[in-house]
Amino acid sequence: MPVDTASVATHLVGKSSVTKLGAFLRKTKLDELPQLLNVLKGEMSLVGPRPCLFNQHELITERQLRNVFDVRPGITGLAQVNEIDMSTPKMLAEWDEKMLSSLSLQSYFTYIFQTVLGKGSGDRV
Numbered sequence: 125m126p127v128d129t130a131s132v133a134t135h136l137v138g139k140s141s142v143t144k145l146g147a148f149l150r151k152t153k154l155d156e157l158p159q160l161l162n163v164l165k166g167e168m169s170l171v172g173p174r175p176c177l178f179n180q181h182e183l184i185t186e187r188q189l190r191n192v193f194d195v196r197p198g199i200t201g202l203a204q205v206n207e208i209d210m211s212t213p214k215m216l217a218e219w220d221e222k223m224l225s226s227l228s229l230q231s232y233f234t235y236i237f238q239t240v241l242g243k244g245s246g247d248r249v
Contacts, residue, residue: 159199171232172198173220186217195224200239
């Protein structure tokens, strides 16, 4: 991103603030690779609710109500493959809860497979 880009969540960044390389990395989901280190360290899971930012108060509250924080955060999940991002906090928390209540070994690998194949838009930039 250019130096003068506003400090906001990635789903709020306009296309003009993303470099060509950044757009390519985001489109191909290569920007998620550094998070694999967190998975290897045991701090994250491949599948789970996406981590939220400290200032996303509505999302934090909605997730607390649904016990979403009882599990490790993940790189992908049901909400991501269904194109639900952090701009709709209540809906995102509902989908996180739905995923956690029905998560199985089969659905775990289904979400990974769908993510690798590009189902879901990820950040809408």
